[in-house]
Amino acid sequence: MPFADFELWKYLASIVDIALVWYVIYKLINVIRGTKAVQLLKGILVILLVRVVSEFLGFQTLSWMMEQAITYGFLAIIIIFQPELRRALEQLGRGKFFSRSSNPDEENPEKTVEAIIKATDYMAKRRIGALISIERETGMGDYIETGIQLNSNISSELLINIFIPNTPLHDGAVIIQRNNVAAAACYLPLSESPFISKELGTRHRAALGISEVTDSVTIIVSEETGHISLTKNGELHRAIKTEQLKELLTSELFTNMKTKQASSARWNWRGKNNG
Structure with missing residues (x-):
């Protein structure tokens, strides 16, 4: 092989x-x-x-501490990122790692809000207990895996049927992911806050617990009182009306949608404008 061709091959390989x-x-x-x-x-x-x-300012002790953290950080990363690494390996094994990512433009917050409002209003009037958590930026894959995966299009009828008492899926939480009912009968972490009212049951504690570890929005329907409550960012909004619930959901989900669209646009390298 001529020297020039060899150099060209090395350049293309790089x-x-x-x-x-x-x-x-x-x-x-x-x-x-x-x-x-x-x-x-x-x-x-x-x-x-x-x-x-x-290092630049000459803080030797702090620099040494950070050096140790970086040196032994690789093992810590493997331990801390264990769920994400497992999920990546599973996707690689299923051939999904190189598949096309989901498009935020395909999401429909209006449909999600309408289905949740209609379902919660129906269940509140009949005092049917319910727990519905909506995934936002922080993934809820670990919690989805604790339940029965459905991957179904969202509808008020489906949500109502899931929470009908004495049915296989009514005990636990429904998790909504990208406008789909991802799973039902999911286990959510209970809040350990000492400031929670003693009159609140497991559903409210689970809703507060998931809001403390993720940025999800969670709706609770109490089977004792029929009241509708909502949690987000570790805060509990109790006994809210249907109109208030609609306003809160619309505000949260549409804000999240705009954030995702902006993030997606940054990754598209302005292809539509240049193409």
Whole structure:
């Protein structure tokens, strides 16, 4: 092989190598995007930034501490990111790792709000207990796996039938993901806050618990009183009216939708404008 051809081959191989690395990084970002791993990655970036600044300013003790954290951080990352790594390996085994990511434009918040309002109003009047959690930016895959996966289009009729007493799926939470009923009979973490009223039951504690560890919005229908409540960001809004629930859901879901569309636009490299 002539020397010139050999150099050209090395140049092309380097380009392909870099492109493949960037593609794998892009897919990994898609896997962890919307999960708790995003917040953990931010923490790692803070440690790296502190390490650089402390080295620059000559803070030897702080620099040594950050160096130790980075040195032994690889093992910690494997332990901390275990659920995300497992999910990535599962997707790789199923051939989904290189599949097309979901498009936020396909989501329909109006349909979700309408179905939830109609279902909760029906169940509240009949004092049918219900617990409905809506995934937002923080992924809820770990909690979805604790229940019975449905992956069904959302409708008020489906939600009502799930929570009818003495049916197989009524005990537990329904998790809504990307305008679909992802799973039912899911287990949510109970809040351990000492400030929760003693008169609140397991559903309210579970709704508060999931709102403390994710940014989800969760709706509760009390079977004792028929009151509708909502939790978000560790806060409980009790005994709200249907109109208030609609306003809260519309505000939260449409804000989340705009955020996702902006994020998606940044990853599209302005292809439509240039093409």
